[in-house]
Amino acid sequence: MSDNEVILEMKHIDMRFRGVHAVDDVSFTLRRGEVHALVGENGAGKTTLMKVLVGLYSPNAGELVFEGVPVKFRNTSVTRTAGICMIFQEFNQVKHLTVMENIYLGREPKTKSGSVNFKQMLEDSRIILKKIGVEIDPKTFVRDLTVAKQQLVEIAKAVSYNARIIIMDEPTSALSDTEINRLFETVRALRAEGKAIVFISHKLEEIFGVCDRVTILRDGRFIHSDLVKNINESELIHMMVDREISEMFPKEESKIGEITLEVKGLTCKGVFEDISFNLRRGEILGLSGLMGAGRTEVVEAIVGSRKLDYGEIFLDGKKIVNRMPGDAIARGIIMVPEDRKKHGLALKMSVKDNILMSALHKCLKGGYLRKNLEMKYSSEYMTKLDIKADSDRQICSNLSGGNQQKVVIARILNADPNVIILDEPTRGIDVKTKADIHKLMSQLAVQGKAVLMISSELNEVLGMSDRIIVLHEGKLTGTLNRSEANAERIMQYAIGKMEEEVH
Amino acid sequence: MGILSKTRADVSAFGVKYKLNNYGIQIGFVIIFIYLSIATPTFFTYSNFVTILRQVACIGIATIAVGTLIIMNCIDLSIGSLFALCGITAGLMVSTGKEGLSLPTFIGIGIGILTGVLVGLFNGVTVAKGKIPPFIVTMGSMWITRGLALILAHGMPVGSFPDPFVYLGTASVDKGNMIPWSVVIFLIVAVVMDFLMKKRPLGRYIYATGGNEDAAIAAGINTARIKIKAYLIEGGLVGLGATLLASRLKSAAPALGQGYELDAIAGAIVGGVSFSGGIGSVWGMVLGAIIIGVINNGMDLLGVQAFYKQIVKGSIIILAVLLDRRRTGRG
Numbered sequence: 001m002s003d004n005e006v007i008l009e010m011k012h013i014d015m016r017f018r019g020v021h022a023v024d025d026v027s028f029t030l031r032r033g034e035v036h037a038l039v040g041e042n043g044a045g046k047t048t049l050m051k052v053l054v055g056l057y058s059p060n061a062g063e064l065v066f067e068g069v070p071v072k073f074r075n076t077s078v079t080r081t082a083g084i085c086m087i088f089q090e091f092n093q094v095k096h097l098t099v100m101e102n103i104y105l106g107r108e109p110k111t112k113s114g115s116v117n118f119k120q121m122l123e124d125s126r127i128i129l130k131k132i133g134v135e136i137d138p139k140t141f142v143r144d145l146t147v148a149k150q151q152l153v154e155i156a157k158a159v160s161y162n163a164r165i166i167i168m169d170e171p172t173s174a175l176s177d178t179e180i181n182r183l184f185e186t187v188r189a190l191r192a193e194g195k196a197i198v199f200i201s202h203k204l205e206e207i208f209g210v211c212d213r214v215t216i217l218r219d220g221r222f223i224h225s226d227l228v229k230n231i232n233e234s235e236l237i238h239m240m241v242d243r244e245i246s247e248m249f250p251k252e253e254s255k256i257g258e259i260t261l262e263v264k265g266l267t268c269k270g271v272f273e274d275i276s277f278n279l280r281r282g283e284i285l286g287l288s289g290l291m292g293a294g295r296t297e298v299v300e301a302i303v304g305s306r307k308l309d310y311g312e313i314f315l316d317g318k319k320i321v322n323r324m325p326g327d328a329i330a331r332g333i334i335m336v337p338e339d340r341k342k343h344g345l346a347l348k349m350s351v352k353d354n355i356l357m358s359a360l361h362k363c364l365k366g367g368y369l370r371k372n373l374e375m376k377y378s379s380e381y382m383t384k385l386d387i388k389a390d391s392d393r394q395i396c397s398n399l400s401g402g403n404q405q406k407v408v409i410a411r412i413l414n415a416d417p418n419v420i421i422l423d424e425p426t427r428g429i430d431v432k433t434k435a436d437i438h439k440l441m442s443q444l445a446v447q448g449k450a451v452l453m454i455s456s457e458l459n460e461v462l463g464m465s466d467r468i469i470v471l472h473e474g475k476l477t478g479t480l481n482r483s484e485a486n487a488e489r490i491m492q493y494a495i496g497k498m499e500e501e502v503h
Numbered sequence: 504m505g506i507l508s509k510t511r512a513d514v515s516a517f518g519v520k521y522k523l524n525n526y527g528i529q530i531g532f533v534i535i536f537i538y539l540s541i542a543t544p545t546f547f548t549y550s551n552f553v554t555i556l557r558q559v560a561c562i563g564i565a566t567i568a569v570g571t572l573i574i575m576n577c578i579d580l581s582i583g584s585l586f587a588l589c590g591i592t593a594g595l596m597v598s599t600g601k602e603g604l605s606l607p608t609f610i611g612i613g614i615g616i617l618t619g620v621l622v623g624l625f626n627g628v629t630v631a632k633g634k635i636p637p638f639i640v641t642m643g644s645m646w647i648t649r650g651l652a653l654i655l656a657h658g659m660p661v662g663s664f665p666d667p668f669v670y671l672g673t674a675s676v677d678k679g680n681m682i683p684w685s686v687v688i689f690l691i692v693a694v695v696m697d698f699l700m701k702k703r704p705l706g707r708y709i710y711a712t713g714g715n716e717d718a719a720i721a722a723g724i725n726t727a728r729i730k731i732k733a734y735l736i737e738g739g740l741v742g743l744g745a746t747l748l749a750s751r752l753k754s755a756a757p758a759l760g761q762g763y764e765l766d767a768i769a770g771a772i773v774g775g776v777s778f779s780g781g782i783g784s785v786w787g788m789v790l791g792a793i794i795i796g797v798i799n800n801g802m803d804l805l806g807v808q809a810f811y812k813q814i815v816k817g818s819i820i821i822l823a824v825l826l827d828r829r830r831t832g833r834g
Binding site: 305324325326328329330334335337342343344345346347348349353356357358360361364367368369411415 | 701702707721722725
């Protein structure tokens with residue numbers, strides 16, 4: 001298999017987004033008839049590299065050679081016609097059309113008079129679905145299919161374009177075990193036909209289960225590439241996570257006090273199950289796990305934006321029920337949401353309005369909002385967090401991602417919380433702001449606040465946390481103290497090995 | 504371009520383009536104003552201005568009412584029908600005619616406003632708790648309220664109002680008939696609503712709810728409650744506007760106010776309220792209502808036929824939204 005003909009070469013690809021070096025001088029070689037795993041942590045640059053390949057991003061530097069010819073793809077439709085298809089985590093499907101209509105969307109076979117030739121469409125769809133070994137009636141509506149089957153429809157679509165390269169971005173993240181096995185069969189069938197498949201994943205069992213070759217990325221850099229059979233599990237984990245923990249994580253010693261927040265047996269059917277942990281004053285508790293492990297959902301339940309099926313939440317020993325985030329904020333529990341544009345900010349409103357939004361009552365005196373109080377609080381946090389804006393009246397959509405995140409954090413701090421929950425507080429922001437936010441978290445802990453931090457970045461979790469809890473598929477698989485934690489152990493819990501197995 | 508294309512380049516606050524995008528409506532208004540002053544002998548007179556303001560007052564109150572909802576990213580299509588219903592309930596209270604109850608004027612005004620508040624309550628609760636799009640809810644209540652108006656008035660106009668009731672809509676503060684009471688009430692509504700939107704938490708929460716409802720909820724705002732409150736206020740204001748109109752017209756017909764919702768919405772949009780919510784000011788809405796009034800008045804003075812008026816009005820609304828789109832970067 002190793003001597004198969006090379007179909008694609010990506011040479012020295014370099015991709016930057018506003019100071020963030022997403023892909024740094026990465027080369028990648030793909031051969032016919034192989035399943036090539038592209039692995040790395042979240043944010044390692046896997047998806048970005050593939051988006052460069054299909055023409056969604058144009059790289060700052062680097063070269064693409066496809067079937068021996070240097071190419072430059074400007075958009076996905078060009079790449080698709082050339083024979084490269086990417087299947088995204090979010091499918092681009094029209095839910096209210098049938099399977100066959102989706103497969104041939106935009107290039108429907110026509111009759112002589114120019115109307116759609118459904119008969120031929122049906123026949124062609126049947127042939128393609130049969131070819132990849134999938135039993136779906138082309139006439140069913142996509143909305144009626146399971147996620148797994150929708151994914152197979154996407155694959156069928158790729159095949160119908162006569163794709164020689166098919167890229168699958170974490171294809172198994174929403175599938176059950178049997179569905180995964182069926183997907184693997186399809187992948188093997190495609191390989192047997194000589195197609196090259198890029199399989200983006202960070203699940204080890206899948207890499208060893210279906211892939212022939214593996215390329216490891218870390219922090220946007222190329223780390224290693226080899227045949228899967230020449231590599232073992234622990235080497236792979238080591239290459240995925242090994243890094244030096246630098247001054248990026250200015251952890252200060254803080255006095256850890258009493259338990260303030262305690263959750264017992266939190267369950268939300270089908271999402272997470274029996275989650276219990278506690279959080280002490282002055283402590284930073286890291287909540288780790290892979291994407292889709294249920295981390296965000298658990299904290300959403302704590303602040304009241306998600307309904308619980310079972311479980312109890314205690315604050316300073318007293319049982320509380322938060323029906324909505326407003327209840328939690330009134331009790332001093334507030335969250336920095338994961339998606340700042342969707343849940344964190346009103347983008348079209350000013351910096352000032354956003355900072356004050358969660359604690360407007362502080363500016364209220366004698367029945368109306370005082371300008372001087374508004375100024376006082378907004379400028380206090382703009383200075384404290386070093387928010388770079390023309391004035392406090394600047395509209396948030398004109399700020400950089402890092403400054404937007406600081407505005408969200410300013411809003412949270414202005415509400416004077418005791419328990420602060422941060423969901424991916426540094427995702428997609430520049431290195432400088434990231435370090436600022438880490439410093440601030442340390443200071444908050446020293447001040448005696450309790451901090452719960454969700455992060456997909458292992459270094460962040462290791463660098464900042466006093467204690468780490470790890471979720472895997474909605475279950476709590478491990479708890480680690482700062483002294484005993486390392487990347488390998490977190491990763492093992494995160495991929496579902498329970499505590500006993502590790503020791 | 505990828506993710507980079509999402510952020511717009513900052514526009515210099517001194518550029519012509521910036522001014523045109525942000526003050527286009529005001530600049531257009533000044534041009535229309537100057538043109539009408541030159542083209543017609545009667546436009547630039549004090550008595551004509553009073554006429555315009557008198558005509559604008561009732562619909563202007565409704566403009567502020569619906570503008571507040573649009574800022575919240577909601578809408579009320581039932582305003583026109585509500586004008587009829589509130590006018591009729593108020594009229595029935597005070598009317599000395601066969602159907603009327605001959606009650607004192609203040610009860611009539613109170614009932615007119617209360618009717619608006621009750622319909623607002625219905626709209627607000629259905630939108631906030633039923634989680635039905637406001638467009639659908641208020642389209643339904645548009646028919647319901649019109650039906651109620653027809654039933655209550657037996658399909659006939661309510662008239663025979665006593666003098667004190669008529670006084671409100673027709674009389675002036677001064678003897679020279681220069682400052683009509685209705686205009687004073689319109690101004691008071693504007694001042695109060697401006698205070699509410701700028702200086703009370705409720706106003707800020709209305710902006711936040713319209714700006715990004717998900718973020719507002721995450722920030723601890725009970726957006727359902729905010730929506731209900733806003734609809735209550737809106738209904739009350741429409742009730743007040745309707746009572747004033749009935750008083751000015753000396754009658755309330757079940758067909759009253761047809762198309763008023765569109766005039767009110769147009770005024771708010773022309774006045775700079777973003778149709779996607781989160782942006783707008785009360786004084787902008789006042790200006791918008793006056794612009795619509797001036798255009799109506801100007802076309803009358805110029806002798807423009809009624810058919811053409813509609814085309815002009817429609818074009819202005821589209822133009823205003825086009826400007827809004829350019830200003831906010833999206834629709």
